[in-house]
Amino acid sequence: MTAPKDPAEARATRFAVLEQTPLVVIGSRSGAVRQSARQLRDILRRRELLGLLIRRDLKARYKGSALGFLWSFIRPLTQLLIYYVVVGHFLQAAKGIPDFAIYVFCGLTIFGLFSETMSGAATSIVSNQGLIKKIALPREIFPLASVGSALFNFGIQLLVLIVAAILTGSLVFGAHLLYAIPAILVVLVYAAGLGLVLSAANVYLRDVQYLVEIALMLLLWASPIIYSWTMVQGVLGNGPLLEIYTNNPVTLSVLAFQTAFRNPEVGAEYPEHLLLRLAIAGAVGLVLAFFAQRAFARMQGSFAQEL
C-alpha cells in the first residue's frame, strides 16, 4: 500500500473510499444460516491470523526446552509402552490381537487428535482473554487454533505410525488405507463442534475444563484402543448395548483408523457397515457443529464482560 504523501489528498481519498463503504451494524441479527455463513466468511478472511496463532501455540509450547518437539513423541510413546507391557502382556490382552503395538498406537494416535483438540479448545477462550477483552476478532479463531495445533502434533505421530507400520509389515497398500480419511474427518467435526461449545461454556463456568478431562478419560476407555472390539462383543452380545457402544463417533473413528493401518490379512473382526456408520456420524456431527457455532455466537457477545 502506497499512501499519498500529501495529507490533504490522503484525507480526500479516504473520505471518498469511506463514502463507498457501507455502514456495517456490529453484531446484527439476521437469519441463523446467513449469520453463520457470514461468520464463517469472517473466519476464512482471517485464516492468515489463524495460521499465525497455531504457529504461536506450537512455538511457545516448547520454547526453552532442550528436546523441544521431541516431547510431543515421548508422551504417546510412553503411553504405548505402558499399555503394551502392562495391558498387553501382564493382563494378556495382546493374545487375541496380532500386532498389538501397532494396534494400540493406531488408537492412541487418532484418540490423541480428539483429546488434544478438546482439552486445548476448552481452555482456549479463557487463556486468550487478554486478546478477547481488548480486540474485536471472530472469536471462533481461538478454539479453531487449538484444532490446528492438535492437527500438527497428530501429523507427526501419524508419520511415526506409518514408519512403524511399514517396519512391522502391518501396512499393506490397498483401498482400506482410505478408511483413515473419514476417521480423521469425523474426529475433527466432533472435536471442533464440542470444542466450540465447551470453550464458550468454560467462560461462564470454569468447571467445564475439569469435566472435559474426566470425559476424555472415560472416552479413552470407552473406545477399543487398548482392547479389541470383539472382546466387547463377547461381553455385551449383539444387542442394543453393543450398538450404543459401537456408534460412539470416537469408537467408529478408532475402528476405521485401525482398519486403515493394520494388515487386513490378520482378519480382525469389525462391525458391519463401518463406512455407512461413519457417514451418518459425520452428517450428525456437521449438524451438531452448526448448532455449536450458533451457541458459540450467542454466548460470545458477553465474553469480554464475563472474563
Place this chain on the structure above:
Amino acid sequence: MTQATGTPAPDVVVVDDVAKRFVIRKDDSLKERLVTLGRGRRHREDFWALDGVTFSLQAGTTIGLIGHNGSGKSTLLKVIGGILEPTRGTVATRGRVAALLELGAGFHPDLTGRENVYLNASILGLSREEAAARFDEILEFSGIGEFIDTQVKFYSSGMYVRLAFAVAVHTDPDILLVDEVLAVGDEAFQRKCLDKIREFQQEGRTIVLVTHSLGQVLELCDRAIVLHHGSIAADDEPRAAVAIMRDLLEDRRREEAADRDAARADGPQIASVSVAAAGRVIDEPVYPGDDLDIVIGLRTGASLPPGWFLGVQIDSALGQVVYGTTTRRLGVDLGALEGVRRVRLRLEDTRFGPGKYFVNVSIIDEVGRHIDDATQAASFSTSDDGTAVGVVSAQPHFTDLDA
C-alpha cells in the same frame, strides 16, 4: 483539526440508543449455581453501564470521551470497537477500526519482537504482505533496533509499549479507538505518539479518545462527549464539554467532603475554607491582577500547643501544584489553638491561567505530621478570554520581527 473544506465528511460511527447491562453474579462455581438454582434472581444484580446513548461521528473528527471513573466511557469504546455487544440499540461503523485498548494485548512473551510484530499486525487486520512492507517503518518508529530478534519477555516495559504502539499506528485504520494508552513511555516517545495522532488527524482519520486528562481533550479534540452514569451529559465543543465535566467533578467532590465532615472526630480540624477575589463575591471568576483571599475557619475540642502551622496549596484541575506556602515559611507564629479561630491568607496580584483551581489546606504539627487535611476544600475559576491555555496568565502581543 478543522473540518476539511470541500470534501463532505461521511458518518463513520453511528451509535443509536445503545444500552449495555452488566449482570453482577455472586455465585460463580457450578456448585453455587446449583445450590441457588431457582432463586437465581436474588444472586444477580443489574448494572446499566450505558443507557440510551445516541450520537454519530463524521469522518476526520477527533472526539474525546470524558467522564469520571465508572461513567461508562470505556464500555462505550468497547461497544464501538465490537468487543462488547450492546444489550439494546445498534452501533454501525464503516472502514477499518483499530482499537488501542491495551498496548501489546496480543504479544506473546516467548516469541521474539519480530514474530510478535507479525502476529500483532495480523490480529489488527493486516495481511502478511502488508505487515512485511511496513516492517522497517514499524521498527524505526519503535526505536527497538537490534533487540527486535530478542524474546519480548526480556524487553523493558518501555520497549514493549513502544513496539506495540508502533504496530498499532501502522495498521492504516480509518477509525482509531484509544483508551488512556497515551500516558505511557518516556517523554520523547509520548511526543512521537502525539505527533502521530496529529498526522492521523491531518489524513482524515477518525479518532475516539478516552481520557481523564481534560488538558489532552482541549489540546487534541474537536468535539467532546461527557458521560455521566452511562448517559450523555454533554456533547459539545471541547471547551464547553470540559467545563461541564469540571462541574460534575465538583459536585462529586462536594458530596464526598460533606461525608467526611460528618465522620470527623473532636481533634483540631479545618471547619471551613472559602476563596474569592478581594472585592468580588464567591464563585465570581478571578481576573488576572486580582488579589485572592483564602479564609480558613479552624475549630478544636482539645487545645493544640504552639508550634503548629497551616499549609495552603493551590492545584490546577489536572492536579498539578500551582502554588503552595505554609505559615512557617512565612514566619508567622500562630500560637496555641483553642476553640474557634478564623485566619486569612491574601495572595496579591495573582495571574492564574484560564481554568478551575482547587485549594487544599492542612493543619500540620511541629514535626510535620498532618493533623487535618481539607483536600480540594474550595475552588475558584479564572476568567478565560480564549487567547491562551496553561496555568499562568500573561498579556500576549505578537510581532513579526522580520516583516
